[in-house]
Amino acid sequence: MFAYIDPTVRARLVAEQKLIRIDAQGNALDPNEVPDLKQGVILNVLGPIPLPIDIGGEQRTFQWYAFVRHTELQEANRIADSLRGEGKQHLFSVLSNSMSVNSVLVLGDFRGAESPLVRVHSCCLTGDVFGSKRCECGPQLERAFQRIDAEGTGAVIYMSGHEGRGIGLWAKAVTYVLQDCGQDTYQANRSLGLPDDSRDFSDAATILLYLRGDRPVRLMSNNPRKLADLQKGGLHQIHAEKHVTGVTAANRRYLDAKRTWGHTLDPSEIGGDE
Numbered sequence: 001m002f003a004y005i006d007p008t009v010r011a012r013l014v015a016e017q018k019l020i021r022i023d024a025q026g027n028a029l030d031p032n033e034v035p036d037l038k039q040g041v042i043l044n045v046l047g048p049i050p051l052p053i054d055i056g057g058e059q060r061t062f063q064w065y066a067f068v069r070h071t072e073l074q075e076a077n078r079i080a081d082s083l084r085g086e087g088k089q090h091l092f093s094v095l096s097n098s099m100s101v102n103s104v105l106v107l108g109d110f111r112g113a114e115s116p117l118v119r120v121h122s123c124c125l126t127g128d129v130f131g132s133k134r135c136e137c138g139p140q141l142e143r144a145f146q147r148i149d150a151e152g153t154g155a156v157i158y159m160s161g162h163e164g165r166g167i168g169l170w171a172k173a174v175t176y177v178l179q180d181c182g183q184d185t186y187q188a189n190r191s192l193g194l195p196d197d198s199r200d201f202s203d204a205a206t207i208l209l210y211l212r213g214d215r216p217v218r219l220m221s222n223n224p225r226k227l228a229d230l231q232k233g234g235l236h237q238i239h240a241e242k243h244v245t246g247v248t249a250a251n252r253r254y255l256d257a258k259r260t261w262g263h264t265l266d267p268s269e270i271g272g273d274e
């Protein structure tokens with residue numbers, strides 16, 4: 001049932017406890033039993049996998065876990081079966097396109113820490129990878145790694161399916177064109193008939209419950225809705241810490257729109273006028 005993974009490899013990963021299955025409350029399930037999807041979302045978690053990462057010229061080894069919803073793996077499995085049946089294995093890249101595989105990168109004794117830092121970061125190809133200054137996503141991600149490194153422990157959760165606050169890269173590109181014609185970031189989404197923000201943070205809450213239980217964590221974020229979503233997901237001892245960085249002339253207008261929408265950004269922090 002673990003989609004397009006060879007059954008013997010899968011069995012080995014399960015035996016080594018590198019491939020596990022958890023329910024929405026973060027409890028481990030028997031990976032050999034057929035999961036009851038009526039009970040709620042089920043995640044498959046693969047890891048830990050050591051990932052050496054450069055932070056300010058120093059190498060730190062984070063433990064990477066990839067996680068994906070069981071329903072998404074089932075769909076990939078279905079596609080894999082039909083491609084195999086048609087002898088079209090060369091089209092397997094469509095499998096990866098159909099799944100949102102999220103990640104958590106953990107440094108140090110995250111389980112044992114009293115109240116570690118956590119960054120729940122939404123995928124932003126333009127900011128995180130290209131280094132675009134139209135938003136502050138790239139610097140926020142980098143700063144999160146630096147802050148975690150400074151404390152010796154913490155976790156970055158990277159939500160790969162959240163591109164464009166949930167509307168995807170194609171629609172986000174269209175909203176950039178609309179923004180260049182005068183609309184703000186939220187108006188541009190609405191012009192496409194799409195929600196301002198359709199992100200779901202419940203899987204991030206689940207992975208934190210699995211890693212630490214419902215214990216204190218400090219969320220690096222200026223977004224009160226993200227905090228509320230994670231609380232709704234079962235994290236009752238999560239608190240927000242401001243995470244303002246990467247402000248430039250190119251993204252001031254964007255940040256001002258976020259402030260008006262409810263992000264805890266003071267005009268003084270983003271260099272704008274009240």
Ligand SMILES: Nc1nc2c(ncn2[C@@H]2O[C@H](COP(=O)(O)OP(=O)(O)OP(=O)(O)O)[C@@H](O)[C@H]2O)c(=O)[nH]1
Nearest residue numbers: 122123124135162163164165172175185221222223
């Ligand atoms: N639709 C759209 N999405 C954008 C735009 N700029 C950045 N994004 C996306 O916005 C998401 C980040 O959300 P933000 O609202 O910037 O910040 P946040 O994560 O909610 O809040 P913080 O935790 O304080 O960073 C990423 O998925 C980006 O791809 C834009 O102009 N339009």
